[in-house]
Amino acid sequence: MYYRGVVPSLFYLHSKLEDTAFAGNVHIVYWKTYMPPRHLLGVQDQEFFSRPIVITDLAGARQNDLRDIFYADLSGTTFLVTTAAMHSSLPQPLSDCLVVQHRIFPHLDLDHLSESVEAGWSDGLSLLVYLTDHDCIANRSHSLE
DSSP states (O other): OOTTTHHHHHHHHHHHHTSGGGOSOEEEEEESSOOOOGGGGOOOHHHHHHSOEEEEEETTOOHHHHHHHHHHOOSSEEEEEEEGGGGGGSOTTGGGGEEEEEEESOOOOGGGHHHHHHHOHHHHTOEEEEEEOHHHHHHHHHHHO
């Protein structure tokens, strides 16, 4: 079951993929949520060949796995889709380099119920689509070295 938010996130991302501002490689990461049915993204097969669109499922991945994905690929456009309640679990400094693009309410996350309750009514029942600021990540990663 997709608990209401995952499928609408695909519709939103489909509209973003049509936007020419997001030309080039696109990486979509789902973290701490269900993997969406990819066909609902509405991308034709030829679009996968003309511009790489990668969808990564990190449903149960650790913070380090998420960090590694974002630090490994600093080109193109990267979206992160996760529940608002998971924002406090995002690895630093990655959490500072994400910009909320879209909020989907309601989204029930029964796998992380305690985090959802702690986050409160609005954030606890919301799924967020973030856009990654690659320049921010690059600058932060150099400061960590």
